[in-house]
Amino acid sequence: MFSLDLLLDAVVIGVLLGCFYGAVSLGLSVSFGLLDVPHVAHPAFLVLASYAVYFLNEQYAVDPLLAGLLITPVFFLFGLAAYRLYYETFERRGSDAAVRGIAFFFGIAFIIEVLIILQFGVDQRSVTADYIGKAWRLGEIRIPYRLLVAFAVATTLTILLTLYLSRTFMGRAIRAVAQDEEALRLMGTNPVKIKQWAFGIATAVLGISGALLIIVAPVDPTLDRAYIGRTFCVVVMAGLGSMGGTLVAAIILGVAESIVLTMFGASWAPAISFAMLLGILAVRPQGLFGRRS
Amino acid sequence: MTLSETQTPLLRICALTKRFGGFTALHSVSVDIRPGERFGLIGPNGSGKTTLINCISGAFRTEPGTILFRDEDITPLQPHLRTRRGIARSFQIPRPFRSMTVAENLMVALDFAAHEHVSVTQRRDTMMSILEQMGLGSKANASATQLSQVELRKMELARAMATHPKLLISDEAMAGLSSSEVDEVLDLLLSLASRDITIIMIEHIMQAVIRFSERIMCLDAGRIIAIGTPSEVMADKRVQEAYLGT
Amino acid sequence: MKRSSITFWVGAAVFLIAALAMTQIVHNQYPFFAGYIILQFIALAVAWSILGGYAGYVNFGTSAFYGVGVYGSVFLVKAFGAPLPLQILAGAAIGALMGLALGLLTLRMQGIFFSIATIALTIVIETTITNWRYVGGAAGIQIQRPEVTAPFDSYVQMLFFVQALLVVLAVAISRYIQHSWIGRGLQALRDDELAAECTGVPTLRLKLLACVISGALMCAVGAPAAMYLQYADPGSAFNLNYSVTTLAMSLIGGTAHWAGPIIGAILLGTTQQVLTVTISSEVNLLVLGLMLVLFVVGAPEGIVGLIYKLRGNRKEGEI
Numbered sequence: 001m002f003s004l005d006l007l008l009d010a011v012v013i014g015v016l017l018g019c020f021y022g023a024v025s026l027g028l029s030v031s032f033g034l035l036d037v038p039h040v041a042h043p044a045f046l047v048l049a050s051y052a053v054y055f056l057n058e059q060y061a062v063d064p065l066l067a068g069l070l071i072t073p074v075f076f077l078f079g080l081a082a083y084r085l086y087y088e089t090f091e092r093r094g095s096d097a098a099v100r101g102i103a104f105f106f107g108i109a110f111i112i113e114v115l116i117i118l119q120f121g122v123d124q125r126s127v128t129a130d131y132i133g134k135a136w137r138l139g140e141i142r143i144p145y146r147l148l149v150a151f152a153v154a155t156t157l158t159i160l161l162t163l164y165l166s167r168t169f170m171g172r173a174i175r176a177v178a179q180d181e182e183a184l185r186l187m188g189t190n191p192v193k194i195k196q197w198a199f200g201i202a203t204a205v206l207g208i209s210g211a212l213l214i215i216v217a218p219v220d221p222t223l224d225r226a227y228i229g230r231t232f233c234v235v236v237m238a239g240l241g242s243m244g245g246t247l248v249a250a251i252i253l254g255v256a257e258s259i260v261l262t263m264f265g266a267s268w269a270p271a272i273s274f275a276m277l278l279g280i281l282a283v284r285p286q287g288l289f290g291r292r293s
Numbered sequence: 294m295t296l297s298e299t300q301t302p303l304l305r306i307c308a309l310t311k312r313f314g315g316f317t318a319l320h321s322v323s324v325d326i327r328p329g330e331r332f333g334l335i336g337p338n339g340s341g342k343t344t345l346i347n348c349i350s351g352a353f354r355t356e357p358g359t360i361l362f363r364d365e366d367i368t369p370l371q372p373h374l375r376t377r378r379g380i381a382r383s384f385q386i387p388r389p390f391r392s393m394t395v396a397e398n399l400m401v402a403l404d405f406a407a408h409e410h411v412s413v414t415q416r417r418d419t420m421m422s423i424l425e426q427m428g429l430g431s432k433a434n435a436s437a438t439q440l441s442q443v444e445l446r447k448m449e450l451a452r453a454m455a456t457h458p459k460l461l462i463s464d465e466a467m468a469g470l471s472s473s474e475v476d477e478v479l480d481l482l483l484s485l486a487s488r489d490i491t492i493i494m495i496e497h498i499m500q501a502v503i504r505f506s507e508r509i510m511c512l513d514a515g516r517i518i519a520i521g522t523p524s525e526v527m528a529d530k531r532v533q534e535a536y537l538g539t
Numbered sequence: 540m541k542r543s544s545i546t547f548w549v550g551a552a553v554f555l556i557a558a559l560a561m562t563q564i565v566h567n568q569y570p571f572f573a574g575y576i577i578l579q580f581i582a583l584a585v586a587w588s589i590l591g592g593y594a595g596y597v598n599f600g601t602s603a604f605y606g607v608g609v610y611g612s613v614f615l616v617k618a619f620g621a622p623l624p625l626q627i628l629a630g631a632a633i634g635a636l637m638g639l640a641l642g643l644l645t646l647r648m649q650g651i652f653f654s655i656a657t658i659a660l661t662i663v664i665e666t667t668i669t670n671w672r673y674v675g676g677a678a679g680i681q682i683q684r685p686e687v688t689a690p691f692d693s694y695v696q697m698l699f700f701v702q703a704l705l706v707v708l709a710v711a712i713s714r715y716i717q718h719s720w721i722g723r724g725l726q727a728l729r730d731d732e733l734a735a736e737c738t739g740v741p742t743l744r745l746k747l748l749a750c751v752i753s754g755a756l757m758c759a760v761g762a763p764a765a766m767y768l769q770y771a772d773p774g775s776a777f778n779l780n781y782s783v784t785t786l787a788m789s790l791i792g793g794t795a796h797w798a799g800p801i802i803g804a805i806l807l808g809t810t811q812q813v814l815t816v817t818i819s820s821e822v823n824l825l826v827l828g829l830m831l832v833l834f835v836v837g838a839p840e841g842i843v844g845l846i847y848k849l850r851g852n853r854k855e856g857e858i
Contacts, residue, residue, distance in 0.1 A: 032651075038650065038651035038654075040651075040654075040655075085836075089835075089836045093839075099595055099597050099650065100790075100835045100839055101651075102597050102650075102651055102654050103597065103786060103787075103790055103831060103835050104831075104832055104835045104836065106599075106783055106786075106831070107783075107787070107827075107828045107829070107831035107832035107835065108828070108832060109828075110783060110824055110825075110827060110828030110831070111825060111828035111829060111832065113824070113828075114821050114822075114824045114825040114828060115825070117821050118821060118822075118825070225779055228655070228658060229658070229659060229662060232655050236652075236655075267666070267669055267670050267677065268666060268670060270662060270665075270666050271662055271663045271665075271666035271667070274658070274659035274660075274662040274663050275659070275663050277655065277656070277659045278644070278656055278659040278660060278663065281645070281648055281652055281655070281656045281659075282644050282645070282656075350737055351736070351737075352733055352736070352737070371736065371741070371743075372733070372736035372737050373735075373736045373737075373738075373739050373740055373741045373742065374741075376736070376737055376738060376739040377739050381737070381738075382737055384734065384737075388731045388733065388734035389730075389731075389734070390726065390727045390730040390731060390734065390735070391730050391731075392726060392729070392730050392795070393726065393727070393730070397723065400723060401723050401724065401727045401735070401738050401739075401740065402738045402739060404720040404723055404724065405720070405724060405738065405739035405740045405741070406738060406739025452738060453738075456738060456739050
C-alpha cells in the first residue's frame with residue numbers, strides 16, 4: 001500500500017508545490033504579515049490576476065509568465081488604491097477596524113468572484129505554453145515542467161523581495177513601519193505613505209503569482225476560497241512578515257498536502273491547510289510569532 | 294518593606310519577576326501594602342510601574358513570584374476574579390466602554406462585580422450615588438465618547454468604585470490634566486481613601502504623590518530603589534539620580 | 540412584565556398566527572418556498588449576531604453550524620427515520636456542543652485570527668462529511684419526506700411554519716440577552732476586553748456562552764433544510780455563501796439592537812429572492828458583495844445605527 005518510492009515522489013512534488021504556495025503567499029506575507037491588514041481578499045486578487053493572464057494568453061497568445069509581468073504595474077496601482085480606501089474607511093477610524101475590515105475584504109472578494117463569473121463563466125480556464133503538459137523524468141520520479149517553472153519563479157521572487165526589504169531604503173522603511181509606526185512618524189516619515197507603497201508592492205507581486213496559479217493548474221472563479229486556507233496557513237506558520245519563513249512554511253504545507261494526497265486520496269486535500277492553520281492558531285492564538293503585545 | 298507586625302498586609306507581593314522575551318521588566322519585587330494605606334508608586338518611564346499594576350490586576354501572568362491578597366494566593370486567578378475579590382484599577386490611557394453611556398459603564402461593574410445579589414433598582418441607586426460622589430451625576434446618560442479628559446478619568450475611577458473594591462489602583466489618573474483638575478481628582482482619591490479603601494497611586498506629578506501618599510515606593514529598571522515616607526524617598530540619592538538621569 | 544415586553548410578545552403571537560393563517564389560506568406553493576428561505580436567514584442572522592454582533596467576534600462559521608444541522612438531520616433520518624421535531628432538537632444539541640468546542644478552540648484568538656479559524660473549521664468539517672460515505676459523500680444524498688401532518692396541506696407549508704417558530708425563538712433569546720447582564724457583559728468585552736475583565740466580567744465564559752447559544756440556534760435552523768430540499772450535498776450545505784450572507788445581513792441591519800439583523804435579513808433576503816427569480820443567482824451574489832462593502836464603508840453601524848443617528852441620541856438599551 002505504501003512504498004518508499006511513492007513517498008519520495010510525494011516529497012519531491014510536495015517541495016515544488018510548496019514553493020508555488022510560497023509564491024502565492026508572498027503578497028499576503030507583506031499585507032497581512034507586515035501591515036496587519038486583514039486581507040482575506042488576497043486570494044481573490046490572486047485569481048483575478050490569473051484571469052487577466054488567461055485573457056492575455058487567450059487573446060494575444062502572450063506567454064503566461066510574460067503576461068504576469070505585464071500586469072504587475074496595473075496591480076501595483078490597484079493595490080495603492082485598495083489600501084487608500086481601506087485606510088480612509090477603517091484604519092483611520094480606529095478600534096473596530098479589524099472587525100469591519102474583514103467584512104469589507106470579504107465583500108470585495110465576493111464582488112471579484114461574481115465579476116469573473118459574469119465575464120468568463122463558471123468553467124475552469126487554463127493557459128497554453130510550451131512548458132505546460134510536459135514532464136521531466138528523474139529516475140522513477142516524474143516532475144512536471146510547470147511545477148519546475150513555479151519553483152524557479154517562486155525562489156527568485158522570494159530572494160528579490162527579501163533583498164528589497166533588507167537592502168533598499170523603502171524596504172527598510174516598510175519593515176520599520178511594521179515594528180514601530182510611532183518611531184517612524186517621529187523621524188518625519190509618513191507611515192501611511194509607506195504602508196500604501198508596501199501594499200502596492202504586495203499586490204503587484206500577485207500579478208506574477210496569478211500567472212503561476214494558472215500555469216500550475218486550471219482556475220475557476222471560486223478557487224480563491226481554497227487559497228484562503230493555503231495562504232493564511234503559510235503566512236501564520238511562517239511567523240508574520242518573514243519572507244524566508246514564508247517559503248519554508250509553504251514547503252512544509254506543500255509536502256504535507258502531497259503526502260496526504262498520495263496516502264489518503266484527493267478528497268482530503270482541501271482540509272490539510274485549514275487543519276494546519278487551525279492547529280497553529282489553537283496553540284498560538286496570535287499566530288506563531290505574534291508581534292502584537 | 295518594614296511593616297508594623299500587628300497588622301496582616303492587605304496585599305503582599307513576594308519576589309515577583311516578569312519577563313518579556315529576553316527583557317526583564319520586574320526583578321524580584323517584594324512589597325507589602327497595609328489595609329487602608331495610601332501608597333504612592335513612582336519611577337521614571339519604563340521603570341516597570343504599569344507592569345507591576347498589570348501583574349496585580351491579572352492582565353499579565355507572572356512566572357516566579359506570588360501575590361497574596363487578604364491572605365489568599367491570587368497569582369493563578371484571572372483578572373475578573375481578582376476584581377471580584379476586591380482589586381479595582383483605572384488605566385493609564387482611559388479605556389471606557391465606548392458604545393455605552395456613563396451609567397451603563399458603571400452598570401457593567403455592578404452587574405458582574407457586586408458581591409451580593411441586589412435588585413435592579415438598588416443597583417441603579419448605588420450607581421447614581423457613586424456618580425454623584427464623583428461629580429458625574431449630570432453625565433449619567435452621556436455617551437462615554439462625549440466626555441472630556443477629566444470626566445473620562447473620573448468615570449474610570451467611578452467604574453472601579455462600582456466594583457466595591459478594597460484596593461483601588463489608580464494608574465496616572467492625572468496625566469494630561471490642568472492643575473485645577475489635578476486637585477479635583479486628588480481630592481476625590483483622598484475622600485475615597487478616607488472611606489477605608491486602600492489606594493495605590495501611580496503618578497508622575499510629584500506634588501500630587503507627595504501630598505497623597507503615606508508611603509512611596511520608587512521603581513527603576515524593574516527594581517525597588519527606595520521605599521518609605523515621602524520625605525525619605527525624596528531625599529534618597531538614588532531616586533534623585535533616577536529622575537535626573539545619570 | 541414591562542410594556543415593551545408585552546408589545547414584543549403580542550407582536551410575536553400576531554406574527555405566528557399570520558404565518559399559520561397563511562398556510563391555511565394561500566394555496567400557491569411558491570410564497571412558502573421563498574418565505575422559508577427568508578425566515579431561515581432571519582433566524583440565522585439573529586443567531587449570528589449574538590456572538591458576531593454583541594460580542595464583536597466575526598464568525599465565518601455560520602455555514603459550518605448550518606451544514607452540521609443539515610447533516611445531523613440527514614443522519615437521523617437515514618439511521619432512525621427520526622421525526623422533524625427530534626431533528627431540530629438534536630440539531631440544537633449538536634450545535635451547542637459544537638459551539639462549545641469552537642469556543643474553547645478559538646475564542647482566545649483576536650480579530651482576524653478568530654475569523655480565519657472559523658473558516659478553517661468549516662472547511663475541515665465539510666471535508667470530513669465529504670469523506671463520510673454513509674451520508675452520501677461528495678455526491679450528496681436524496682431524502683424522502685414523510686407524510687405531512689394536519690393542519691398543513693403540504694410539507695413545505697409546515698416547514699414554513701416551523702421556521703417561523705424558530706425565528707420567534709431566536710429573536711426572543713437574542714432580545715433577552717441584549718437586555719440582560721449577559722448582553723451588557725458582551726457589549727463591554729466587545730468595546731474593550733481587558734477593561735471588561737478588570738471590571739469583573741468573566742470574558743471567556745461569556746464568549747463561550749454566546750458561542751454555544753449562537754451555535755445551537757444556527758444548527759437548529761439548518762436542521763429542517765434537509766427536508767426542505769429533500770436533498771443534501773456537502774458543497775451546498777457548507778457553502779461559504781451562508782456565512783457571508785448571514786454576516787452581511789447582520790451588519791447591514793446593525794448589531795447594536797436585536798431588531799437590526801431582522802431588518803437586514805428581510806431587506807437583503809427579499810432583494811435576493813427577487814433578483815434570483817428575475818435576473819440570476821450570480822447577480823444576487825454581486826449585490827450581496829456590493830451592499831456589504833457599501834454598508835461597512837458608509838454606514839458601519841448599519842440601518843439601526845442610522846436610525847439612532849436620525850433620532851439624535853440613543854435611548855435604547857434601557858437598564
